Structures are given as structure tokens and as C-alpha cells.
Amino acid sequence: MKLTRAIAPVALVGALLVAGCSASGGPAKDSAGDDCLAAGAASKAIEVDGTVGSDLALKSKTPVSGGKKMERSVLKEGKGELVEEGGSISVAMSMFNGADGEVIQQLPASEVPVTKAQLAPWAYEGIRCAVPGQQAAIVASYKDVFADAKPADLPVEGITEKDSIVIVMDFAKSKAGDDAGATGEPGTLSPDKLLKKAEGTAQKAPKGFPSVELDKDGAPTITMPKGDAPKQLEVATLIEGDGETVKPGDRVYVNYRGVIWRTGEEFDSSWSRGEPANFTTTGVIGGFQKALEGQKVGSQVISVVPAEDGGYGAAKLEQMGHQKDDVMVFVLDILGTVHAE
8 A cells, every 4th residue: 555645756845944853852843833743652662674665674572552642753863954834855664563563565765745734644743843864663553544444455464453553754855955946846736726536538448458437426446357467558548638738747636546457456546545646747656657747637547557667666566565577557537737847
């Protein structure tokens, strides 16, 4: 499950504020002056080894038993400035089942908006008090992280709704840095400026593509055809919109669902989370970039993505709990775009 609402590569870096520090070396307050999420016994006990977002392992004693409230501890102190609401910071993330230390998700570094409306609550709490170079551990309940999602819907075995979730984040200065204005990093759109779903002229998908059926809200059900999955990236337009054309480097707002061709099982979906994702076209995998650039707002696009042609690569697929040669299928509704100037 890619937590795109939480970890989506986007953003215009805003003005920066120098943060005050707590006794532990991390900021005591965020850029708005609000208290940071407090540490607790569970988060203080977290120990890890490896690279966050890639091969991090949880080395502390399990099960990790959190309290009723989320906890956040700084594992490695950073140095620098907090980003104001509306800015961005680079985040790598590893997520574990606190019951047994099993990996749920490893996500490499990407640009993340420090914007409460665009982040899952647990992610916002983990990020809003970060500074570059910092590593932090968050201990949260299953419900804090997955809300009403059932354990059977997650790409990890053995997890229950009683388990604590451990999230470790590494933070780095936004790649946009202080040159955001000069490089024309795109701004943001408020929810009222976005389409609710794809709207336009229906197009027939090429032969051999999965079939897509939409519910009344536009959420897609994706059914694979008989036969082997393609070995090369394939993209097709299912609904052609008539809005602005998405250009390279734009920030794009999308609702999407991703399934594995081999099983038909969903592994990621903004539809399931109830809120669109947004990111820059140049900050995502090739299978997403190819599906977005050149398309018009209002369009619905299907992208069939082999691991080594526009995908995450075989090693990353295995880390995500899939087979190394699995093919991902995404259906994306393009709801809005902001051009890079």
C-alpha cells in the first residue's frame, strides 16, 4: 500500500522559519508555534538498522506497545529550518508492524507537502516538526494509520487491528530548495478547484487492456483479460477530458487505483482513502509520468506498468510484498493541474 496521501512527491517550498529546539534536540514547536507530538516510552525504545525507505529493519524489542495517543521520538538529530505550512520537505519512510517487526512498506525519498489538508493525520504529525537531517520514529495505533481499512486489504500478512504501527522517517532539505521561485515549482489548488471525477468523451481501450467499470462516484473496478501481462509499458486514454493539458513538471491532482495484474488485488488507491493525491509529474515512477504528461484535465487514463519498464524495479517490488516480475495496473482520473512556470 503506497500511502500517497501521506507520501506524495510534490511541492512549492515556502519561506522557512528557524525552529526552537527541545531538550532532545528536535523542535519543540512547529512553524505555526504549536507543540510537537510528544515522545513516549514506545517511541523512545525504537531502534533500527539500515537505510530508511530501502532496507531498514526494526531492531528494538517486539511487540511494540503504544499508548492511546501517537508518540514521536527523534532518533537522529537534524539541523536547519522548519518549513512553513504549504512548503515541502524530502521524506523517506519505512513502516513496520509493531507486533513482530515485519515490514509493511518501504518508500524512498520524495518531496512531501507540509500541508495538513493533503496529508494523513499521522503523517502530518510526523512531518510538521521535522528538520533536514532528522530521523524520527512514530508509534501509532492501527486505526490511526489505516482508519477503516481491514487487515486483509493490506499487503502484509499477520497484522491485526490491535497491533501498533511503527513509522520511521528520514528528512532532507526539499530538492526545490531556495530556488523554488526561480525554477517555477508549481503551486497548489484548493479542493473546490478540482473535478470530482473524470469527465469527457469515453474512449475504447486497445485490445488486450484490462476492462474498467465505474461506480456512481467514478471509482474504477479493474478486471484483467485472459493471457499474460504485457512486458512493456502500455498507456491508453479511457475518457478524454477537455481541460488544461498536463505538462512536464506540473503538479497534478489525481484519483487513482492500482492493482496487481497477476492477482487483480488492489495494493494502493486514493479512492479507498477518500481523497485525491497530488504530486509533480517528474517526481513519480515512469508509468505514472507517461500516463499524465500530455493528457488533459478531466481525462481518465489506464497505465499497465511492468517492473522494469516504468515501474519500481524487481527489488523494490519484492520489498513491497509482490513478486519481482509483477505488473501493476493503474487507472487515474486527472482532476486538476498547476503548471510549472
